Structure formats: structure tokens, C-alpha cells
Amino acid sequence: MGNLSIGMVSKLLVLLLFHLVVANFVDSLQQLSCHAKETLALLQFNESFIIDKSASRSKVAYPKVSSWKPAAGGNSSCCSWDGVECDEMTGHVIGLNLSSSYLYGSFDSNSSLFSLVHLQRLSLSDNNFNYSQIPSSIRNFPSLTHLDLSASFFSGQVPSEVSHLSKLTYLNLCCNMLENETSPDNPQRLLKLQPSDMRSLVQNLTSLETLRLSYINISSIIPVSLTNLSFLTSLSLTQCDLSGEFPVKIFSLQNLEVLRVRYNQDLTGYLPEFNQSSPLVSLKVGFTSFFGTIPSSIEKLNSLQELDVAQCNFSNSLVPSALGNLRQLTYLDISKSRFGGPIPDSFANLTQLTVFRVSTSSLTGPIPSWLGNFSTLVHLDFAYNQLIGSIPASFSNLINLEILYLQGNNLSGVVEFQMFQKQQNLYQLQLSSNNFEFVTGSNIMNATVQQFTVLGLRSCNLKEFPYFLQNQTNLERLDLADNKISGEVPNWMWNLSKETLIFLDISANFFSGELPAVIPWVKLQCLRLSFNSFHGRLPIPPPSLLEYGVTNNKFTGEISPSLCNMSSLLYLDLSKNNLSGTLPQCLGNFSDDLVLLLLGSNSFHGMMLQPFNNRSSLRMIDVSHNQLQGQLPRSLANCVMLEYLVLSNNQFSDVFPIWLGTLPELKLLAMRHNRFKGVIEQLLTSPSYAFLICLTTIFSESVRFHLCFQILL
Numbered sequence: 001m002g003n004l005s006i007g008m009v010s011k012l013l014v015l016l017l018f019h020l021v022v023a024n025f026v027d028s029l030q031q032l033s034c035h036a037k038e039t040l041a042l043l044q045f046n047e048s049f050i051i052d053k054s055a056s057r058s059k060v061a062y063p064k065v066s067s068w069k070p071a072a073g074g075n076s077s078c079c080s081w082d083g084v085e086c087d088e089m090t091g092h093v094i095g096l097n098l099s100s101s102y103l104y105g106s107f108d109s110n111s112s113l114f115s116l117v118h119l120q121r122l123s124l125s126d127n128n129f130n131y132s133q134i135p136s137s138i139r140n141f142p143s144l145t146h147l148d149l150s151a152s153f154f155s156g157q158v159p160s161e162v163s164h165l166s167k168l169t170y171l172n173l174c175c176n177m178l179e180n181e182t183s184p185d186n187p188q189r190l191l192k193l194q195p196s197d198m199r200s201l202v203q204n205l206t207s208l209e210t211l212r213l214s215y216i217n218i219s220s221i222i223p224v225s226l227t228n229l230s231f232l233t234s235l236s237l238t239q240c241d242l243s244g245e246f247p248v249k250i251f252s253l254q255n256l257e258v259l260r261v262r263y264n265q266d267l268t269g270y271l272p273e274f275n276q277s278s279p280l281v282s283l284k285v286g287f288t289s290f291f292g293t294i295p296s297s298i299e300k301l302n303s304l305q306e307l308d309v310a311q312c313n314f315s316n317s318l319v320p321s322a323l324g325n326l327r328q329l330t331y332l333d334i335s336k337s338r339f340g341g342p343i344p345d346s347f348a349n350l351t352q353l354t355v356f357r358v359s360t361s362s363l364t365g366p367i368p369s370w371l372g373n374f375s376t377l378v379h380l381d382f383a384y385n386q387l388i389g390s391i392p393a394s395f396s397n398l399i400n401l402e403i404l405y406l407q408g409n410n411l412s413g414v415v416e417f418q419m420f421q422k423q424q425n426l427y428q429l430q431l432s433s434n435n436f437e438f439v440t441g442s443n444i445m446n447a448t449v450q451q452f453t454v455l456g457l458r459s460c461n462l463k464e465f466p467y468f469l470q471n472q473t474n475l476e477r478l479d480l481a482d483n484k485i486s487g488e489v490p491n492w493m494w495n496l497s498k499e500t501l502i503f504l505d506i507s508a509n510f511f512s513g514e515l516p517a518v519i520p521w522v523k524l525q526c527l528r529l530s531f532n533s534f535h536g537r538l539p540i541p542p543p544s545l546l547e548y549g550v551t552n553n554k555f556t557g558e559i560s561p562s563l564c565n566m567s568s569l570l571y572l573d574l575s576k577n578n579l580s581g582t583l584p585q586c587l588g589n590f591s592d593d594l595v596l597l598l599l600g601s602n603s604f605h606g607m608m609l610q611p612f613n614n615r616s617s618l619r620m621i622d623v624s625h626n627q628l629q630g631q632l633p634r635s636l637a638n639c640v641m642l643e644y645l646v647l648s649n650n651q652f653s654d655v656f657p658i659w660l661g662t663l664p665e666l667k668l669l670a671m672r673h674n675r676f677k678g679v680i681e682q683l684l685t686s687p688s689y690a691f692l693i694c695l696t697t698i699f700s701e702s703v704r705f706h707l708c709f710q711i712l713l
């Protein structure tokens with residue numbers, strides 16, 4: 001029976017094993033129902049937030065929690081809820097991914113979330129936690145390997161407890177910041193990390209593969225121990241106020257694919273000699289103080305797709321032609337460098353580029369026509385170089401182009417707007433300040449399909465108003481200055497992009513006619529109408545305006561008090577018009593930040609503006625060539641930043657304003673042709689009078705000779 005029984009036994013064993021395995025499997029299935037406590041914790045966590053669509057910015061955001069439902073029978077399988085992941089054996093919640101889920105509300109340190117002690121992966125990115133601190137209870141998650149709290153409006157100090165999470169392989173605290181509308185490169189950072197916490201974080205979290213701390217104010221040097229993180233594949237430290245020398249050994253990390261340290265102005269360092277084994281995919285060190293040269297061995301980085309070395313201190317005098325061998329490049333930014341010379345021919349092989357920026361450098365020669373082969377190009381910026389020649393006809397092949405900046409070169413030739421008609425996604429076009437002749441074509445009815453946000457056609461020899469603008473609803477910046485456009489501004493212009501326009505410059509043309517009583521653009525910040533022949537009443541801009549320039553026109557009438565509604569104004573230039581009447585006293589109520597107030601060469605009469613109490617930003621006041629009378633307001637002495645005060649050719653009658661001697665920055669006080677009188681001797685002896693004075697006509701020539709060291713006006 002030996003053989004048989006052995007066979008039977010083994011069959012039995014197989015059967016037994018099979019049963020055991022299946023039984024276990026079924027068991028684990030049953031256990032997948034959530035632990036009641038954890039279900040409750042998740043529900044409580046959910047209830048501490050409201051769903052608010054503005055809390056997430058991702059296009060694929062949706063409220064994951066709206067699918068969460070306690071089951072009818074009482075116990076639910078929270079494990080099947082969207083964003084929840086359970087351990088198959090124990091049923092414990094080990095993953096919670098509520099990224100981009102429209103969550104809005106404050107985050108408590110005692111939040112029920114922290115009872116989910118088995119969590120290994122936590123993603124809460126792209127929500128709005130209302131400036132909450134990152135709770136120190138994060139230490140309750142000793143098993144965390146993945147923590148993503150990016151772009152969620154956390155603020156304050158990053159708790160040192162993060163560095164206790166020694167199993168972390170992925171840590172992303174990036175981008176907790178507020179956008180800065182006026183200066184996109186300078187967002188307001190909400191998080192801070194103590195230098196000592198940065199050190200312990202790097203020393204303790206030795207398993208890290210991804211470390212993203214961009215836009216956290218760290219304000220320290222990069223800890224050398226970072227070079228010990230041998231598993232690191234991705235390191236992002238953009239705009240962290242890092243200083244000192246970047247440890248060059250970081251480039252030797254065997255697995256490093258992504259290195260981003262842009263916008264750390266005080267961070268120095270240099271690029272090493274590279275070799276073929278480097279897996280670098282993205283290298284962005286722009287806007288730092290990296291120095292030395294871009295080594296030609298950079299061409300060995302076979303995997304490199306993104307390179308940003310803009311605005312560093314690299315000393316190569318020519319555009320490094322070795323970059324042309326980086327055939328995988330999709331993103332190349334070498335702007336604001338010392339690199340000069342022509343665009344190297346080797347670049348003809350960079351056909352994968354989607355972003356190509358070489359602005360504000362010393363490029364010479366023509367734009368190569370092979371650029372027309374870069375069919376994937378989306379963003380091309382050659383602004384502010386010394387390029388010559390014309391725009392190659394091949395550019396019309398760049399059908400994916402969205403942004404084209406060529407302004408500030410010596411380019412020439414006729415540019416027909418039709419050339420851009422195939423580029424249906426083009427929304428920013430800057431051709432200003434070249435020697436172009438831009439022609440829009442005679443077919444007025446053919447409105448363009450593109451919706452531009454930025455259009456720069458300054459000094460483009462335009463002779464007529466570009467009619468293709470007619471259907472633009474999204475314009476933010478429109479520059480048509482310094483052209484040869486005559487006649488009236490077309491009526492449809494005043495209906496254009498009403499909700500979006502921020503900047504409009506049509507100065508230095510031959511425009512004439514009257515303007516609407518009220519400027520219609522609600523967000524407008526800059527309006528320049530100067531050097532034209534506009535007449536009639538001065539139009540009233542919206543309160544958002546920061547700069548209003550109308551000098552050298554023929555505007556008439558009084559200044560309407562409505563002008564005073566521009567409560568944010570920084571620059572006001574109404575000079576050289578035919579404006580009359582008295583100065584509305586409310587002009588003195590302009591923003592405390594007013595810098596420039598130019599009202600000269602009009603026909604104003606009456607008193608000078610009175611209140612200058614909080615005018616500590618004013619640098620220049622010019623009211624010359626009017627018929628202003630009476631005394632100077634003594635509050636002028638509060639304008640501590642005042643550099644130029646031009647009062648000449650009026651009818652001021654006052655004692656000599658000796659009290660202006662306290663103004664530390666005053667460089668010019670022009671008072672000629674008024675009726676000032678006073679004690680001149682004091683002037684000559686007082687050491688505080690470091691400014692130049694061009695005196696009134698009542699003093700003799702010889703006195704004036706001594707005092708007017710330099711007559712500027």
C-alpha cells in the first residue's frame with residue numbers, strides 16, 4: 001500500500017492546503033469591512049469641513065467624500081469609499097487620498113483623523129485648510145511612507161514631529177502660498193521651516209525618495225547630510241531662501257532624476273562634470289547664484305528633458321552649443337545670462353522643445369528658419385536680445401504656439417497678422433520695439449479666432465487701429481504706443497475685454513477726438529493716453545487705476561472730483577493740457593502710496609492742494625506754469641521722500657519756505673516767477689540745505705547765481 005497511500009496522503013495534503021488558503025482568503029474578505037471606530041473617525045473628519053468648489057484648483061477635482069455613505073445596516077465598508085484604502089488582512093485604513101476634493105475648513109490637532117494610527121499614505125493636497133498649522137499630532141502616524149500636504153493653505157511653522165516619521169519615502173509640503181497678482185514670481189509663502197528642523201528632517205528621514213519643500217521659508221543653508229539620502233530621486237527646493245553653497249555631491253546621488261532649486265538668490269554652487277550614468281531628467285537652478293561654466297559634459301545627460309539655468313552667474317560668453325546634443329529636451333530656459341552670439345546650429349536638433357526661452361541675453365544674428373520645424377513648440381521667448389532679420393516664414397508652421405515674445409530686438413520686415421492665423425492657441429504675442437511694419441490686412445470683417453491676453457505692438461509702424469481686436473474678450477495687456485495711428489479710437493474699443501483689461505497704452509500716436517466720460521475697464525491699473533491730440537473732458541478711470549498718464553494732449557475743463565475715487569493711484573500725470581479751474585481738494589486724499597503728481601502747464605488757479613499729511617511716498621510734485629495762488633501748504637514738510645518740488649511760474653505769495661529744509665531727499669526746488677520773499681542769509685549758512693534752489697525773480701541776479709548751482713527746470 002506504500003506507494004498508493006503516499007499518493008493519497010499527498011492528495012489529502014493538497015486538499016487541506018487548498019482549504020486552508022481559501023478559508024483564509026474568505027476570512028480576509030470578511031474582515032475588509034471597516035473597523036467601526038475608523039469609519040466613525042472618517043465621518044467625523046469629513047464633518048469638520050465644508051465642500052467648496054473654490055478650495056481646489058485642479059481641473060479634475062471633485063468632492064470624493066460625496067460618495068461616502070454609512071451603510072444601511074449600521075456597519076459600512078469604508079474600505080470601498082472613494083479615496084480610502086484598507087489593509088487587506090487587517091481591515092485597517094492605511095491610505096487616505098482626499099487630494100483635490102474641494103475640502104474647506106480648519107484642521108485641528110485633535111482631529112479624529114489622528115486616530116487612524118495605521119495610516120501609511122496620506123494625501124490632502126489641493127484643498128483649502130484655511131491657514132491651519134500642520135498639526136503636530138502627525139506623529140500619530142509612525143507608519144507613514146507617503147505624506148502630501150501640498151498646495152492646501154497650511155501655514156505657520158512646519159512641526160518638528162514631521163522628522164519623526166522615519167519611514168517616509170515621499171514628503172511633499174510644497175506650494176502652500178498665496179499668488180501675487182502683481183508679481184507672479186513672488187508669491188507669499190505661508191510655511192516656515194526652522195533650520196534645525198530642516199537638518200533633523202534630512203538626517204532622520206533616510207528612506208526619502210521624493211522631497212518637495214518648495215515655497216517654504218527655510219532661510220538657511222542646505223544641510224550637507226542631504227547627500228546621504230541615497231534613495232533620493234526628486235528634490236524640489238524652489239524659493240526657500242536658501243543660502244550658502246549647494247553641496248555638489250548631491251549631483252552624485254545615483255538615483256536623482258529631478259533637482260529644482262530655482263529662485264534662491266543667495267544660493268551659490270556650480271555644476272559638476274556630468275557622466276552618462278546620471279539619470280537626471282529635470283535640472284532647474286535658475287535665479288540662483290550658481291557660477292562657473294555650463295560644462296560641455298552636460299551633453300552626456302541622455303535623459304535630460306528640462307534645463308533651467310536662467311539668471312545665474314555662469315560665465316560662458318557664448319550660448320553653449322553642447323546643449324544642442326540634449327535631444328530629449330522639452331524645456332530650455334537660458335534667459336538673463338551672459339550668453340551671446342548667434343543661436344547655435346546644433347540647436348536644430350532640439351525638435352522636442354515645448355518651452356524655449358532665451359530672453360534678455362546677448363543673442364545676435366537672425367532667427368534660424370529651422371525653428372519652424374519645432375512643431376511642438378508652445379512657448380518661445382527671444383525678447384530683449386540683438387536679433388536681426390525678419391521673422392522666418394516657417395514660423396507659420398508652429399501651430400501649437402501659445403506664447404511668442406520677440407519684443408526688444410532689432411528685427412525688421414513686414415509682419416502680416418495673417419501669418420499667425422493658423423496658430424489658434426496663440427494668446428500672448430509681443431512684437432514691440434523692433435523695426436517691424438505690422439499690417440493687419442484690409443479684410444476688416446475677418447475677425448481672428450484667437451483670444452489674446454497679451455498683445456504688444458508698440459513701435460510697430462501701425463498706421464491703422466488693428467481691427468482684429470474687435471472680438472477680443474480676454475485682453476489683459478494691450479500696448480499700441482508709439483505707432484502712427486490717427487483719427488478716433490473706434491467705438492467698439494470701449495466694449496472690449498471689459499472684465500479683464502489691466503494695462504492699456506496708446507500713447508504717442510496721432511489719436512484725436514473725445515473720449516467717453518467714464519473709462520469702462522473695471523480692473524484697469526495702467527492707462528496711458530499721453531502724446532496724442534485728444535480733446536474734451538478728461539475721462540474718469542476706474543478706482544483700480546495705479547497709473548494715469550495724459551500729458552501732451554488737449555484736454556479741457558475742470559478736474560472732476562470723481563477723479564479722486566482712484567484711491568490706489570501711484571502715478572498721476574495731467575501735465576501739458578488745457579485743464580482749468582481749481583484743484584479739487586480731494587486730490588489730496590489719494591492713496592498714501594502716491595509717488596508722482598504732475599499737474600504742470602495747464603490753467604489751474606486758486607490754492608495749492610492742502611493736505612499732504614501721510615504723503616511719505618511722494619517723490620515728485622510739479623504744478624509749474626499754472627495760476628496757483630496763496631501760501632504753500634505747510635504739510636508739504638511731511639513728504640519726507642520728496643525729491644523734486646516744481647512750483648515755478650505761478651502766483652504763490654509766501655515767505656521763503658525755509659521749513660522745507662527738513663526734507664532729506666530734496667534735490668530740486670524750483671520757485672522762479674512767483675512772489676516769494678524771505679530771509680535768504682539763513683539759506684546760505686544752514687548746512688541742511690543740500691538741495692538746489694532756483695530762486696524767485698525777487699532776488700537779484702548775483703544772489704541767484706550763488707544759489708542756483710544747477711538750473712534743471
Ligand SMILES: *[C@@H]1O[C@H](CO)[C@@H](O)[C@H](O)[C@H]1NC(C)=O
Nearest residue numbers: 043046047049050068069070
Ligand atoms: C460630509 O460632510 C458634509 C459637510 O459637513 C456633510 O454634508 C455630509 O453629509 C458628510 N458626509 C457623510 C457621509 O457624513
Ligand SMILES: *[C@@H]1O[C@H](CO)[C@@H](O)[C@H](O)[C@H]1NC(C)=O
Nearest residue numbers: 034035036037073074075076
Ligand atoms: C458592526 O460592527 C460592530 C463592531 O465591529 C459589531 O459589534 C456589530 O455587530 C456590527 N453590526 C452589524 C450590523 O454588522
Ligand SMILES: *[C@@H]1O[C@H](CO)[C@@H](O)[C@H](O)[C@H]1NC(C)=O
Nearest residue numbers: 060097098099100121123146
Ligand atoms: C490621489 O488621487 C488623485 C486623484 O484624485 C490622483 O491623481 C493621485 O495620484 C492620488 N495620489 C496617490 C498618492 O495615490
Ligand SMILES: *[C@@H]1O[C@H](CO)[C@@H](O)[C@H](O)[C@H]1NC(C)=O
Nearest residue numbers: 049050104105106129130131
Ligand atoms: C477660516 O478661518 C477664519 C479665521 O480663523 C475663521 O473665521 C473661519 O470661520 C474659518 N473658516 C472655516 C470654514 O473654517
Ligand SMILES: *[C@@H]1O[C@H](CO)[C@@H](O)[C@H](O)[C@H]1NC(C)=O
Nearest residue numbers: 044048108109110111112113
Ligand atoms: C478639539 O479641541 C477643541 C478644543 O481645544 C474642541 O473644541 C474640539 O471639539 C475638539 N475637536 C475634536 C474633533 O475633538
Ligand SMILES: *[C@@H]1O[C@H](CO)[C@@H](O)[C@H](O)[C@H]1NC(C)=O
Nearest residue numbers: 163164165166200201203204
Ligand atoms: C528621529 O526620529 C525619532 C523617532 O523615529 C525621534 O525620536 C528623534 O527625535 C528624531 N530625531 C530628530 C533629530 O528629529
Ligand SMILES: *[C@@H]1O[C@H](CO)[C@@H](O)[C@H](O)[C@H]1NC(C)=O
Nearest residue numbers: 180181182183184186187188
Ligand atoms: C508682491 O510682489 C511685490 C513685488 O515683488 C511685492 O512688493 C509685494 O509685497 C508682494 N505682495 C504680497 C502680497 O506678497
Ligand SMILES: *[C@@H]1O[C@H](CO)[C@@H](O)[C@H](O)[C@H]1NC(C)=O
Nearest residue numbers: 189192193216217218219241
Ligand atoms: C523668512 O524667515 C526668516 C527667518 O524666520 C525671516 O527673517 C524672513 O523675514 C522670512 N522671509 C519672508 C519673506 O517671510
Ligand SMILES: *[C@@H]1O[C@H](CO)[C@@H](O)[C@H](O)[C@H]1NC(C)=O
Nearest residue numbers: 203223224225226227228229
Ligand atoms: C552620512 O551618513 C554616515 C553614515 O550613516 C554618517 O557617518 C555621516 O555623518 C553622515 N553625513 C552627514 C553629512 O550627515
Ligand SMILES: *[C@@H]1O[C@H](CO)[C@@H](O)[C@H](O)[C@H]1NC(C)=O
Nearest residue numbers: 324344345346347348349350
Ligand atoms: C543633429 O544630429 C545628427 C545626428 O547626431 C547630427 O549628424 C547632426 O550634425 C546634428 N545637427 C546639427 C545641426 O548639429
Ligand SMILES: *[C@@H]1O[C@H](CO)[C@@H](O)[C@H](O)[C@H]1NC(C)=O
Nearest residue numbers: 418421441442443445446447
Ligand atoms: C476671410 O474669411 C473668409 C470666409 O471665412 C475667407 O474665405 C477668406 O479667405 C478670409 N480672408 C482672409 C484675408 O483671411
Ligand SMILES: *[C@@H]1O[C@H](CO)[C@@H](O)[C@H](O)[C@H]1NC(C)=O
Nearest residue numbers: 445446447448449470471492
Ligand atoms: C466680431 O465683432 C463684430 C462686432 O464687434 C461682430 O459683428 C462679429 O460678428 C464678430 N465676429 C465674430 C467672429 O465673433
